[in-house]
Amino acid sequence: MSNLLDLIVAGLATGAIYALVAVGFTLLWQTSQTINFAQGEFVMLPAFLMLAVLHLGAPFWLAVLVGILLSALLLGLAFKMLLVDPMLRHGVLPLAIATMALAIGIKEAVKQFFSAEASPFPSIVPVGDVTILGRAISLQSLGVLAVAILAVVGLTALLNRTSLGHQMQAAAQNPTVARIIGVPVERMILLTFLINAVLVALASLLITPIYLAKFSSGEVLGQAAFIAAIVGGFNQVRGAIAGGLLIGVVDNLAAAYVSTQYRAAVPMVLLILMILFRPQGLLGRAEERTV
Amino acid sequence: MRSTILAGLCTAVLLSGAAYAQSGAPIKIANVAELSGGGATVGTNWKNGIDLAVEEINAKGGILGRKIEVSHADSQSNPGVARAQVQKALDAEPYVLLGPGYSGSVKVTAPLAAEAGIAQIMGGEAAELTQGGNKFLFRTSFGQQSSMPKVAKYVNDELKAKSVAVVWVNNDFGRGGRDVITKEFNRLGIKVAADLSTEAGQADFAADVSKIKAAAPDAVFIYVNEEESARILKELKRQGVTAPLIGETTLVGQKVIELAGDAANGARGHVGLTTDAPVEAIKAFRDRFVKKYNYVPDHNGLKGYLAIYMVKATTEKMGKVDSKAFADTLHGLTIKTAAEPNILMDVTFDQNGDIDRQGFLVEVVEGKQVVKQVLPKLN
Numbered sequence: 269m270s271n272l273l274d275l276i277v278a279g280l281a282t283g284a285i286y287a288l289v290a291v292g293f294t295l296l297w298q299t300s301q302t303i304n305f306a307q308g309e310f311v312m313l314p315a316f317l318m319l320a321v322l323h324l325g326a327p328f329w330l331a332v333l334v335g336i337l338l339s340a341l342l343l344g345l346a347f348k349m350l351l352v353d354p355m356l357r358h359g360v361l362p363l364a365i366a367t368m369a370l371a372i373g374i375k376e377a378v379k380q381f382f383s384a385e386a387s388p389f390p391s392i393v394p395v396g397d398v399t400i401l402g403r404a405i406s407l408q409s410l411g412v413l414a415v416a417i418l419a420v421v422g423l424t425a426l427l428n429r430t431s432l433g434h435q436m437q438a439a440a441q442n443p444t445v446a447r448i449i450g451v452p453v454e455r456m457i458l459l460t461f462l463i464n465a466v467l468v469a470l471a472s473l474l475i476t477p478i479y480l481a482k483f484s485s486g487e488v489l490g491q492a493a494f495i496a497a498i499v500g501g502f503n504q505v506r507g508a509i510a511g512g513l514l515i516g517v518v519d520n521l522a523a524a525y526v527s528t529q530y531r532a533a534v535p536m537v538l539l540i541l542m543i544l545f546r547p548q549g550l551l552g553r554a555e556e557r558t559v
Numbered sequence: 560m561r562s563t564i565l566a567g568l569c570t571a572v573l574l575s576g577a578a579y580a581q582s583g584a585p586i587k588i589a590n591v592a593e594l595s596g597g598g599a600t601v602g603t604n605w606k607n608g609i610d611l612a613v614e615e616i617n618a619k620g621g622i623l624g625r626k627i628e629v630s631h632a633d634s635q636s637n638p639g640v641a642r643a644q645v646q647k648a649l650d651a652e653p654y655v656l657l658g659p660g661y662s663g664s665v666k667v668t669a670p671l672a673a674e675a676g677i678a679q680i681m682g683g684e685a686a687e688l689t690q691g692g693n694k695f696l697f698r699t700s701f702g703q704q705s706s707m708p709k710v711a712k713y714v715n716d717e718l719k720a721k722s723v724a725v726v727w728v729n730n731d732f733g734r735g736g737r738d739v740i741t742k743e744f745n746r747l748g749i750k751v752a753a754d755l756s757t758e759a760g761q762a763d764f765a766a767d768v769s770k771i772k773a774a775a776p777d778a779v780f781i782y783v784n785e786e787e788s789a790r791i792l793k794e795l796k797r798q799g800v801t802a803p804l805i806g807e808t809t810l811v812g813q814k815v816i817e818l819a820g821d822a823a824n825g826a827r828g829h830v831g832l833t834t835d836a837p838v839e840a841i842k843a844f845r846d847r848f849v850k851k852y853n854y855v856p857d858h859n860g861l862k863g864y865l866a867i868y869m870v871k872a873t874t875e876k877m878g879k880v881d882s883k884a885f886a887d888t889l890h891g892l893t894i895k896t897a898a899e900p901n902i903l904m905d906v907t908f909d910q911n912g913d914i915d916r917q918g919f920l921v922e923v924v925e926g927k928q929v930v931k932q933v934l935p936k937l938n
Contacts, residue, residue, distance in 0.1 A: 271773040274798065278765035384599035386786045388818045395821070397799055406797045478793065479762040480786060480818055484596075488762055523766030528757050529729065531766075 273403065275520045281409035283516020284416030288471040289493035290500065290508035291420065292464035297502055298440040299460040302352055303364045306371035307468065308490020313374055314339045314472035315389055315481040316382050328390055336469040344465030348458060371486070378483040391477035412474045419470055420509055423463065427505065436460060492519070495539045501552020510550050514538075585628035586621070586880055588870065589648035590657040591668070592682075592863075596636030597760045600785045600814045601660040601859045605682055606631055607852050608863025609657060615847075615901070616867065622874050627867070629657070638664045642671065649675045654882045656680070657866050660859060662688060662732040669696050678886040680866045682859060684807075685735035689911040695886045697869070697912040699862035701831040703739045705913065706807055709934060710780070710829045711743030713920060718803050720777035724753040726767060726791065728783040733757075736782040736807065752776040761787055764794040771800060781806040781826075785857070789818030796822040803827065811923050812857035820926070827922045827931070832858040832865075835928040836919055840896060840903045865902065872899045905936060 289311055296302040304310070318335035322328065351370060355363040393411025397404040427433035438446040439456035447453050471489070479485050492515055500511020515535050522534035548554045590609055593602030613627045621627060632648060634641035641664035648656060649671060655678050659665055662685035669688065672679040673695045681688075681696065686703040689696060714720050723744060727737035737754075744751055753774035755767050761783075768791065771779055779802050781791060788810050795804065804810070804826045811828040834845040834855055844864060848856045872894040877884055893907040907915045920932040 271769050274769045274772065275766060278769070278798075282763060282765070379595060384595035385603060385814070386600070386789070386818055388789075388820060395796060404799055406799075408797050478790070480790065482786070484760070485762060519763070520766045520769075523763070524770055528755070528761070528767065 279517035279520035283513035287512025308486030312486035339469035501549030507551035589653035594633035598636035604859035605863035612867035
């Protein structure tokens with residue numbers, strides 16, 4: 269039983285990171301029908317940007333700040349203007365394929381310009397345990413959970429409690445009507461891209477101390493977050509959060525109680541079951557489309 | 560008269576050309592290693608060790624007056640790619656083939672080199688590699704059949720452990736090590752409390768460490784590749800596992816220490832080669848390597864370096880550059896530091912291509928390998 273609790277806490281911590289990445293997925297989909305298959309590489313890259321700044325002799329906090337800013341610039345602004353805008357007018361599928369190409373490009377560029385080897389990455393949370401209800405819980409797990417929850421709560425508050433958030437939702441739900449009532453739709457879409465860039469940079473900051481900075485680490489993350497977004501509900505931020513946490517826990521339990529070899533298959537099975545029996549996802553809403 | 564002089568000149572030019580082809584042309588050696596993918600640490604160290612040795616030898620005039628020229632190909636840590644790269648390398652008819660470092664890649668490429676009659680000096684450590692009668696395959700480090708009994712003996716005699724959790728990577732290297740060590744533990748009456756298979760490239764070890772905690776063993780034996788070693792060491796520290804951690808070179812190597820940071824402290828292991836060995840020649844090698852590459856190599860850097868000096872010593876023993884006679888000469892050869900100082904430690908190659916050399920038991924203390932015991936050469 270205690271083992272099960274450990275597994276759930278560790279799974280929730282990883283799941284919270286998946287949730288951050290999955291939320292970005294859903295935001296991009298809702299506002300611009302962008303399915304970003306490079307989302308995993310988007311999580312991998314900021315860690316290397318931060319490491320590059322660290323190698324220049326900057327303190328860690330400054331490296332984090334510059335890393336997040338550079339991410340916003342590259343993975344938010346440049347991604348939208350140089351890839352999404354030109355490709356989207358040709359349809360969702362060409363854009364999705366373009367993001368796959370981007371994923372390969374980012375991975376190879378990191379391998380070329382940084383290293384093919386893994387690098388250590390400092391943790392924002394100190395190593396150690398705290399005792400809660402008589403159980404030793406890892407500070408790192410709690411720290412990761414806390415930062416991820418804060419980020420998600422902040423984002424939800426922004427979307428639901430502020431005028432800016434309402435405008436973003438309006439732009440996502442019906443851009444034509446939003447334009448008529450004076451919502452700057454293009455600016456709102458750009459804002460979601462920037463938010464996604466900051467979310468992936470945060471995820472990078474949290475996951476890299478555990479997974480190490482490596483050019484290939486985005487593969488696992490991108491897949492997990494994609495499954496999390498679909499399982500939770502691709503059209504709902506809260507669905508992506510639930511999906512992320514669920515996949516984190518399921519993945520850990522599968523590794524412990526099924527087998528390490530088959531652990532990657534278990535979330536996939538969950539994905540298939542969800543598509544078969546609840547295609548809108550756990551918390552998503554059914555969408556009707558005109559054919 | 561004029562025609563005689565002309566004929567003489569032509570003959571002289573032709574003869575000097577032939578002589579150049581025989582003695583002045585560079586010796587071509589092919590290296591196929593894990594320069595990217597999961598084994599990038601292994602392959603990069605191996606390659607850098609090779610390049611350092613080649614630079615040193617060429618600066619002193621080469622081998623028997625001929626410079627060495629090494630081509631490097633990337634196996635991407637993938638046995639399929641390794642096979643294709645080795646085939647391509649063999650098509651260019653190299654003097655000797657170096658690499659790969661991963662046992663799985665060695666397993667699929669060794670038949671190609673044997674068929675071509677080219678000696679293959681590799682970094683793999685799986686026990687089975689040299690037990691199949693391949694007469695062209697040579698190790699640069701101990702095979703598992705040599706190292707695992709020493710680890711099991713240490714767990715029994717020094718740690719006095721009665722139960723052990725065995726964590727291994729599910730590939731040829733990991734499976735081979737797990738089979739040998741489990742047999743040794745059984746022989747010594749040590750119970751395997753948990754037998755955990757992990758995947759190459761695995762990023763998340765939370766579940767595996769939870770299982771180790773649940774099994775509550777007296778010691779944990781870890782046999783995974785370097786990056787995964789670092790990740791599991793961090794997770795073991797994160798989950799507060801305090802049982803002694805024991806392994807092989809892949810648990811206590813320089814790269815693991817760099818990646819795992821504090822979490823590597825206390826890890827112990829048997830290493831055939833370490834730059835922290837109390838051997839002057841190795842210390843001097845380490846200094847030269849750090850000067851050239853600006854980092855401390857792990858054992859793979861030493862392996863790559865030694866591979867080139869194995870080629871040099873064997874060729875000088877033959878007195879000629881003969882790829883067909885190379886393997887025969889290296890079998891049974893003892894290379895002494897007195898004759899070739901850069902072989903670093905006296906080494907003997909048996910008829911299977913396995914090596915006999917002194918080894919070390921080390922512990923990571925404050926981010927450094929500290930040699931606790933020197934295990935002498937057997938013969």
